[in-house]
Amino acid sequence: MSDTTVESAEATHTLSPRTLTVKIRTLTPLWTGGVDGTMDRIHETGILGSLRWWYEAIVRGLGGYACDPTEHTCTFDTNKYQGSEAPDKRQRLRDAGLCDVCQIFGATGWRRRFRLEVRPLEGGIDFTEGMFPSGRVHPDRRRPYRVGGWLLRGGYFGTLELHFTGEERILLCEILPTLLFIEKWGALGPKTSIGYGIIEITRLQIGEETYSPTHHDWHAQLSELVSQSCQGSRVGRWWFEGLSTSSPYQGVLPVLTNMFSSKVRFKVTDLNWWSEFREIQWLQVGQIGVDEAHWTGKQDQTPTGPFKIANPLSVSRIEHWVRYHKTFPLAPIVRTRLRYSDSNIGVCTDSNGESDWCKFIFGTVHGNEPICGYCGTKVKKDRNDQNRWWCSKGRVSLANNEVFSGKRIQSKVRVSWAYQIGDSEWEFRVWGWLPEHAQSARHRQQREEFLRTLKTSIGALSQLSPLSQLQISPECWVAKQENGETSHFLMTLLTGCP
Structure with missing residues (x-):
């Protein structure tokens, strides 16, 4: 047929x-x-x-x-x-x-x-x-x-x-x-x-x-x-x-019930508010000063600065976006603050540089050996079942479809550009998803700690210059809690933030 x-x-x-x-x-x-x-x-x-x-x-x-x-x-x-x-x-x-x-x-x-x-x-x-x-x-x-x-x-x-x-x-x-x-x-x-x-x-x-x-x-x-x-x-x-069924999917793929979202609003009094970010000032001069740059290599191999930016984004074009399209590329700035600020949201540093968890949360362009699809930890074959994998972090056995191998790890945290929603009011979003393992208490605890830290870190953005001058305030935070009712979370998505 x-x-x-x-x-x-x-x-x-x-x-x-x-x-x-x-x-x-x-x-x-x-x-x-x-x-x-x-x-x-x-x-x-x-x-x-x-x-x-x-x-x-x-x-x-x-x-x-x-x-x-x-x-x-x-x-x-x-x-x-x-x-x-x-x-x-x-x-x-x-x-x-x-x-x-x-x-x-x-x-x-x-x-x-x-x-x-x-x-x-x-x-x-x-x-x-x-x-x-x-x-x-x-x-x-x-x-x-x-x-x-x-x-x-x-x-x-x-x-x-x-x-x-x-x-x-x-x-x-x-x-x-x-x-x-x-x-x-x-x-x-x-x-x-x-x-x-x-x-x-x-x-x-x-x-x-x-x-x-x-x-x-x-x-x-x-x-x-x-x-x-x-x-x-x-x-x-x-x-x-507002009607929904129970038993949502459990696994490593993106799913509605494992998502989180926040909308953050701020008011501006100066039309040039966007030009105060250090990233814009670097673009204006085309380089980053030695005292402002963070060298990721060995300290005894630090090159002599300042560090020239190859093919820098045009500041005049950014100004055009702000003036005429009412949007500003805030996403890279916020992502850097979340990933590398003192909030340590992704526990991004360990003795070997960036941690597996950090790379799992914020993504990496490098392929990895097999990793756990819930936390990014490198996995090995389960000694009790060679058809499965063992995650030492979660202390749990995983099926093949719960393991990523040789793939680029996409970021679980998404940040939007800032966009104007009123005469002097702007907004940006932080959203994403994080898989939850129903049988691993360690994975569930790690996920809950991440969500709490992320929520706190979003609120703490208001303390960073020049965001501290913008009257920034989180308008909402939506995420399913570990012991929360799925039906309640699904209803919140319908009736939540404006």
Whole structure:
């Protein structure tokens, strides 16, 4: 049975095709990637990949099944589909080899259930590229030193429309709630760890009907519209009705119930507030002074400073972003403060340099030998079972899918650029996820200590210059506590920070 035949056979169980158009304003630049690491246009693939990542995390948190897309385990089997006796189409598709996410986003033998067209409106792509320094200076084999930092690119600034076409149930009950969740708590597209992708939804058009977030009861209007369509949808019923199932996923993949988020707001009285950061002053002169730099190599091999910044990011371009796009690349600054300040949030130093835990929390570009997917500790084969692994930190045996091997470790902590939300008020987000091992008390304790320290460290940012002059205050903190009720946390995500 072909994919088309399957759709025909199930015609009586699907709703008519419909359109969903979501108008978006970028609060921080949107990045979707492209050829050779550049961005020549807004690529739908970057949007789709991000939507899928978030949808996977939400589905896992609500008790559904989402495969690891990097393993390519989902493949549609026609014979198994035909042989399934399940009365529900979704269960028949699962019997045929598709997880809940691949049923929507596609897999081998099964195409995606919706189409996406991106329509840029007012705005454009900024092709700026340059190094934003961290203040750390590293040894280098080919030259005396290398100034560390982040390569920042402009990305897309402005407004755009995401135009979806597909079954009504999928658009309203799966795609729309995912986008609304991203707007409220997360970010859209790649490069979210360094602040890209914060969006604001300014208008929704469902078929011929238009909905505006400025309308005081627009959420109630949407809930009434989709109440009948979403009866069989975990995601739709949770977002629009506050109903959720139990038994969320337990493992190392991103999941809604292991996420945390904070929104931090500050007020400014000086239009040039952003220029007071030491990183901006380094960019202005193109170098870092000896007394300000942190040399990461052996002390007796410290090179003579000052340390020149290769390809520094243009300060005039940063000023343009602040003045015209109302956003500032605060993410690298906050990430450096969190990772290397006295808060020691990631316990980032030990006798051998950066600790495994620190690299696990904040990420590393270097491949590692097999590590625990819950804490980053190097693991060895379990002596009692050679098909499993042993984590000495958590004192627990791990399955193969709980271990990372030879992979780049992505940061668990994401920080957005700062963006203006009022005449003199700005905001930035700190969010992320950290896996929780249900059977390891040590892992659970380490996770709880991390969350407590992170929350404290975010509050302590107000004491660091020049943030201390900006009347900074955390607006909210949302994270599931070790003994907290899952249902309560899921409800908090619906009713939490504005």
